[in-house]
Amino acid sequence: MNFSSRLKQLRQKHKLTQSELAETLNLKPTAISNYESRRNEPSFDKLIALAKYFDVSCDYLLGVSDDYLPIGGEVLDRDIVEFFDLYQKLTVDEAAELKNYASYLLYKQTKES
Numbered sequence: 001m002n003f004s005s006r007l008k009q010l011r012q013k014h015k016l017t018q019s020e021l022a023e024t025l026n027l028k029p030t031a032i033s034n035y036e037s038r039r040n041e042p043s044f045d046k047l048i049a050l051a052k053y054f055d056v057s058c059d060y061l062l063g064v065s066d067d068y069l070p071i072g073g074e075v076l077d078r079d080i081v082e083f084f085d086l087y088q089k090l091t092v093d094e095a096a097e098l099k100n101y102a103s104y105l106l107y108k109q110t111k112e113s
Contacts, residue, residue, distance in 0.1 A: 002063045008036045010054045010061075013091055025049050 001009075011021050011032065018032035027046065034040035042050065051058045059065040087095060 002038075003041070003061055004036045004038050006061050006063060007032070007050065009089070010056065011036075013089070014054070015091065021053075025053060 011018070016024075018036070019029050021027075022029050022032045025046070031040070031042075031046075035042055047058055047061065051061050054061075057065065087098065090098060
């Protein structure tokens, strides 16, 4: 996945319009549209600001890595990576629902032990 796709996916996940994201980062209203349509690329400063805003690595935003966040060199097994990939596609509300369900499963597991 490339930068423009990753940016759009993250923006939509956070339920932001292009204008809202641009305003939040003090960019021109057309900046995000231009990034997502590949007409322009962000400067290093803007790339870093986007990564910080979405709490992801620059490598993830650029499509260099599929790791959402840097994990200190630890190698994760395939199931965990697949789960993270699915989780990244959820909206903020859906992610909260998943966390609640996972907490319930852990509670249930401790009761069964």
